[in-house]
Amino acid sequence: MTKKKGVLEFIAEHRFLHILISILMGFLVGAIFLVVMGLSVGEAYGRLISSVTSLKGFSYVIVYSIPYIVVGLSVAFSFKTGVFNIGAEGQFVCGSMAAACVGILCASLPGIILIPLCFVAAMIAGAFWGLIVAALKTKWGINEVLSMIMFNWLAFYLSNYIAGIPAIHSDGTAEATKNVAEQARTLFPASFIQRLNLAPTFNWGFIVAVVVTVVIWFIIEKTTLGYQLKAVGSNKNAALYGGIGVNRSILTSLAISGALAGLGGALQLMGMGGRISVFSSQEGFGFAGIVVALIGCSNPFGVLAAGIFYGALNYGGSKLNLVGVPTQLISVIVGTVVFFISISIIFERLRYVGTKLHRDTPKKPAVSDKGEGSDKK
Amino acid sequence: MKKTVAIILTICMVFALCACGKGSASTASAKIKIGMVTDVGGVNDKSFNQTSWEGLQALQAEDPSFEVKYLESKTDADYQTNINTFIDEGYDLIICVGYMLADATRAAAEANPNQKFAIIDDDTCADLPNVACLMFAQEQASYLVGIVAGSYTESKTVGYVQGMVFPSMNKFGVGFISGVLSVCPDAKILQYNANNFGDSAAGAAAAKDMITKGADVIYHAAGGTGMGVIEACNEEGIWAIGVDTDQSNLAPDHVLTSAMKRVDTASQDISKSVKDGNFTAGVHLYDLSNNGVGIAPTTTHISDEVLAKVKQAMEDIGAGKIVVPTVAEEVPEFTLAD
Numbered sequence: 001m002t003k004k005k006g007v008l009e010f011i012a013e014h015r016f017l018h019i020l021i022s023i024l025m026g027f028l029v030g031a032i033f034l035v036v037m038g039l040s041v042g043e044a045y046g047r048l049i050s051s052v053t054s055l056k057g058f059s060y061v062i063v064y065s066i067p068y069i070v071v072g073l074s075v076a077f078s079f080k081t082g083v084f085n086i087g088a089e090g091q092f093v094c095g096s097m098a099a100a101c102v103g104i105l106c107a108s109l110p111g112i113i114l115i116p117l118c119f120v121a122a123m124i125a126g127a128f129w130g131l132i133v134a135a136l137k138t139k140w141g142i143n144e145v146l147s148m149i150m151f152n153w154l155a156f157y158l159s160n161y162i163a164g165i166p167a168i169h170s171d172g173t174a175e176a177t178k179n180v181a182e183q184a185r186t187l188f189p190a191s192f193i194q195r196l197n198l199a200p201t202f203n204w205g206f207i208v209a210v211v212v213t214v215v216i217w218f219i220i221e222k223t224t225l226g227y228q229l230k231a232v233g234s235n236k237n238a239a240l241y242g243g244i245g246v247n248r249s250i251l252t253s254l255a256i257s258g259a260l261a262g263l264g265g266a267l268q269l270m271g272m273g274g275r276i277s278v279f280s281s282q283e284g285f286g287f288a289g290i291v292v293a294l295i296g297c298s299n300p301f302g303v304l305a306a307g308i309f310y311g312a313l314n315y316g317g318s319k320l321n322l323v324g325v326p327t328q329l330i331s332v333i334v335g336t337v338v339f340f341i342s343i344s345i346i347f348e349r350l351r352y353v354g355t356k357l358h359r360d361t362p363k364k365p366a367v368s369d370k371g372e373g374s375d376k377k
Numbered sequence: 378m379k380k381t382v383a384i385i386l387t388i389c390m391v392f393a394l395c396a397c398g399k400g401s402a403s404t405a406s407a408k409i410k411i412g413m414v415t416d417v418g419g420v421n422d423k424s425f426n427q428t429s430w431e432g433l434q435a436l437q438a439e440d441p442s443f444e445v446k447y448l449e450s451k452t453d454a455d456y457q458t459n460i461n462t463f464i465d466e467g468y469d470l471i472i473c474v475g476y477m478l479a480d481a482t483r484a485a486a487e488a489n490p491n492q493k494f495a496i497i498d499d500d501t502c503a504d505l506p507n508v509a510c511l512m513f514a515q516e517q518a519s520y521l522v523g524i525v526a527g528s529y530t531e532s533k534t535v536g537y538v539q540g541m542v543f544p545s546m547n548k549f550g551v552g553f554i555s556g557v558l559s560v561c562p563d564a565k566i567l568q569y570n571a572n573n574f575g576d577s578a579a580g581a582a583a584a585k586d587m588i589t590k591g592a593d594v595i596y597h598a599a600g601g602t603g604m605g606v607i608e609a610c611n612e613e614g615i616w617a618i619g620v621d622t623d624q625s626n627l628a629p630d631h632v633l634t635s636a637m638k639r640v641d642t643a644s645q646d647i648s649k650s651v652k653d654g655n656f657t658a659g660v661h662l663y664d665l666s667n668n669g670v671g672i673a674p675t676t677t678h679i680s681d682e683v684l685a686k687v688k689q690a691m692e693d694i695g696a697g698k699i700v701v702p703t704v705a706e707e708v709p710e711f712t713l714a715d
Contacts (some may be wrong), residue, residue, distance in 0.1 A: 160573070174480050
C-alpha cells in the first residue's frame with residue numbers, strides 16, 4: 001500500500017519519468033494491437049528501430065524532425081504564456097507559402113541574401129496570421145481556439161489559391177508551385193551527402209532548429225519579456241495587478257509563436273520539399289506540434305528531444321508497410337502516449353489523495369490503538 | 378531507492394522491447410519485388426491507388442514469386458523519400474501512382490538509371506529509358522458512360538464535375554460530352570471544375586446546385602470530391618455515374634454505372650513484364666482494344682436496349698468508325714477552363 005502510493009507520488013513529481021512511462025505505455029498498447037492483428041511485435045518494432053538507427057536512417061530522422069521541433073517550440077511557447085496556439089497549422093502554411101513566393105519570385109538574388117529573406121518572410125507571415133487571431137481575442141474577446149481553427153482553413157485555401165497563380169504555379173503538369181530557387185535550398189552539398197550516404201534531403205535546418213531552441217529557452221527563462229509572459233500564463237489577474245499588460249502579452253506571445261510556426265514552414269519547404277503542392281487535406285504539422293509540445297513538457301529542450309522522437313516514429317513508421325504492418329500503428333502509439341500524458345492530472349489527484357491518506361491514516365489507528373489500549377487497561 | 382527500482386524497471390522494459398527486435402529476416406532473395414508508392418490520397422482512396430494495390434495483391438496471390446509492398450505518401454515531400462526507400466531495399470520495379478509523382482519519379486529515374494519505374498497517368502516521363510508510362514484512354518470509357526447518361530436523362534440535363542482542369546483530365550469531360558450528345562443531341566450539360574480532388578463537401582455542393590438546375594444524371598471525374606457528388610445524388614434520388622472503379626457499392630440504388638480504368642490490370646501487366654524480362658519503357662496505352670478501360674460490370678440499372686447501344690459503340694470505336702475526341706478544342710460544348 002505505502003509502496004504503491006509512493007510510486008505514484010514519485011511519478012507525479014518527476015515529469016521525465018511520467019513521460020517515459022507514457023511512451024512505454026504507447027508501445028505496449030501498440031504491441032497489443034499487433035498481437036490482436038496477428039502480426040509479429042518483434043518484426044514491427046525491430047523494423048521501427050533498425051530503420052532509424054542506421055546512419056542514413058538517422059539522417060532522415062533529423063530531416064523529418066526539423067519542422068516538428070520548430071512547430072513544437074511554437075506551441076510550447078504559447079502554452080507557457082497561457083494561450084493555446086492550435087493555429088500553428090495555419091501559421092505553418094502561411095510561413096511556407098511566404099517563403100515559397102520569395103524563393104520563386106526573387107530567384108535572381110544570391111543565396112546569402114535569399115535564404116534569410118525567405119526566413120524573415122515566413123516569420124512575418126506566421127506572426128501576422130497569429131496576430132490577427134490575437135487581435136480578435138484582445139479587442140473583442142473572441143475565443144482564440146475557435147478563430148484559430150477557422151484560420152487554419154483560411155490559410156489552407158489561401159495557400160491553394162496562391163499555388164494556382166500563374167507566376168507561382170508549376171510550369172509542368174504538377175499540381176504544385178514551381179520549385180524555389182536552387183540557392184534558396186538549405187541542403188548540404190550533394191558530394192557530402194553522397195560520400196556519407198545520407199538522406200538526399202539532409203539539410204542544415206536542424207542547426208537552425210537547435211539555435212531557435214536555445215533562443216526560446218533564453219527568452220522564456222532569462223528575460224523580462226519571458227517573465228511577464230509566464231506571469232500572464234500562470235495567473236492573468238495577478239499579472240495585471242502586478243502591472244503587466246495582459247493584452248499586450250497575448251499579442252506578443254502569439255506573434256512569437258506564429259513566427260516560429262512560420263519559420264517551421266520555411267525550414268520544411270527549403271529543406272525537404274522545395275515546393276508546395278496544392279493541398280487536398282491539411283498536412284498536420286501544426287497538430288503534430290501540439291503533440292511534440294505535450295511530450296516535451298513545453299520545455300524547449302524537452303521539445304527538441306520530443307521532436308526528434310516524433311520524427312523517428314514518423315520516418316520509421318513510414319517503413320512499417322515493408323514488413324506488412326499498417327503505418328497507422330504509429331497513430332495508435334502517439335495517441336496512447338498523448339492520452340497518458342494528458343491524464344497527468346489524474347496522477348496529481350492520486351498524489352493528493354495519497355498525501356491526504358498518508359497524513360490521516362497514521363493518526364486514526366494511533367488514536368484507536370490508544371483507545372483500545374486504555375479500554376483494556 | 379524507489380527511484381533506482383523505477384529506473385531499472387524502465388530500462389528492463391525498453392530492453393525487453395528491443396530484444397524481440399531482431400526477429401525473422403526475410404528470405405526472399407529470388408522473389409520479384411514490386412513496390413508501389415501512393416500519392417497523398419493514400420491506399421484506401423477508393424480510386425486508382427486502391428485499384429492498383431488490389432491488382433498487385435491479386436497478382437501476389439496467384440503467383441507467389443511476386444512480393445508486393447506499398448508506401449503511403451502524406452505530403453508532397455514524401456514522394457522522393459518513399460521512392461528512395463524502395464531503391465535502397467533493392468526493389469525490382471517501383472510503381473508510382475499518379476501524375477503528382479511525375480517530378481519525383483523523373484528525378485529518381487535520372488539518378489538511378491538501372492532502376493525500373495512505372496508511372497500511372499503521366500506521359501511526361503516517356504523520354505526516360507527506365508520509366509514505363511501507363512496511360513489510359515479515359516475518353517473512351519467516358520464516352521460509353523456518356524451514352525448511358527444521355528439515354529437515361531429525362532430532363533435532357535446532365536451534370537459533370539471534374540477534379541481539375543488540365544489536358545489529361547479534360548479527356549474525361551470531352552469523352553463524356555461527346556457520348557451524351559451522340560444519343561441526345563439537344564441535351565444541356567452543366568459543368569463544374571472543383572479544382573480539388575479531395576473536397577467531398579465541394580462536390581456535394583456542386584451536385585446539389587446542378588440538381589436544382591434540373592440535372593438528373595451526374596458524372597464525376599474528381600476522386601474524393603466525387604464522393605460528395607455521389608452522396609448528394611443518393612440523397613436527392615437522382616443518378617450518379619462513378620469513375621475509375623466500379624463505384625456502385627457507394628450508393629447501390631443511385632449509381633447508374635461507372636467508367637472503369639483498369640489500373641489493376643496495367644499494374645499487373647507491367648509487373649509481369651519485369652518477371653518475364655520484357656519490360657519496355659515509354660508509353661503503354663490502355664484502351665478498349667486491350668480492355669484497359671471500359672464500363673463497370675454492375676449493370677443492374679441499365680436496360681438491355683441501352684446496353685446494346687454501349688456494345689455497338691464499343692465495336693464502332695474498335696473498328697475506328699467512331700473516333701472519340703481527346704482535346705477540349707474538338708468539343709465546343711466543353712466549357713471548363715483553367
